[in-house]
Amino acid sequence: MKIAAIIPVKTFSKAKTRLGLSPHQVEDLCIVMLEEILHTLSISPQIEKTIMVTKEEKAIEIGKKFNTITIIDEKEESVNNAVSLADKYLLENGFDASIVFPQDIPFIKTQDIDFMLNYKMHPNFAIIVPSRRFDGTNALARMPTDLMKTHYDEDSYKIHMNTAKQHTLNVAMVFVKRIMWDVDNVEDLKFLLEQNEKPKITEKLKKILELD
Numbered sequence: 001m002k003i004a005a006i007i008p009v010k011t012f013s014k015a016k017t018r019l020g021l022s023p024h025q026v027e028d029l030c031i032v033m034l035e036e037i038l039h040t041l042s043i044s045p046q047i048e049k050t051i052m053v054t055k056e057e058k059a060i061e062i063g064k065k066f067n068t069i070t071i072i073d074e075k076e077e078s079v080n081n082a083v084s085l086a087d088k089y090l091l092e093n094g095f096d097a098s099i100v101f102p103q104d105i106p107f108i109k110t111q112d113i114d115f116m117l118n119y120k121m122h123p124n125f126a127i128i129v130p131s132r133r134f135d136g137t138n139a140l141a142r143m144p145t146d147l148m149k150t151h152y153d154e155d156s157y158k159i160h161m162n163t164a165k166q167h168t169l170n171v172a173m174v175f176v177k178r179i180m181w182d183v184d185n186v187e188d189l190k191f192l193l194e195q196n197e198k199p200k201i202t203e204k205l206k207k208i209l210e211l212d
Helices: 023-042 057-065 079-092 110-117 156-167 186-194 199-208
Strands: 003-008 049-054 069-072 097-100 125-130 137-143 171-173
Touching: 003 023, 003 079, 023 049, 023 057, 023 110, 023 199, 049 057, 049 079, 057 069, 069 079, 079 097, 110 125, 110 137, 125 156, 137 156, 156 171, 186 199
Parallel strands: 003 049, 003 097, 049 069, 125 171
Antiparallel strands: 097 137, 125 137
């Protein structure tokens, strides 16, 4: 099965506005998180290719280090539009399935992807990993790649579950803690720093936040 990961990446200067950080801190935070998830995906035996959709120049340069395919999203209208651009590429290039991940889950490990995909079902399926607060979608696997449209930024977890059930009987909700840990606000960031999953990344984040 040919599986691609999709990573929509917002322009760094427009990202993480709820964290109350300086523009320089936000950029450094985005860089650390993006590098880490792209690294994890690049070494995952499950992922054939990572497709990043962005117009952020620094993200494009980071993607080159991990052999990522970058689709330029000049309009940057929404996450849903970014995913649709990636979907078009995947359909044209013969991918069987895709997994949409956000940029801000830096503690994800390859075994998390393996665990999630244990629930894949033939011939078509949807697998959904919610965010920690069950209001967002931190992983959305679809087979085929155009099984359903995405509905991010709209209490997406519930909508994705309901939409998936309209298109296939094979729908799984899977809890994978490190995928569920995203960074939307200060509380999320504090929670992340309390975990001991990736000490090197934790130290990088603390340095950015000047917590050393």
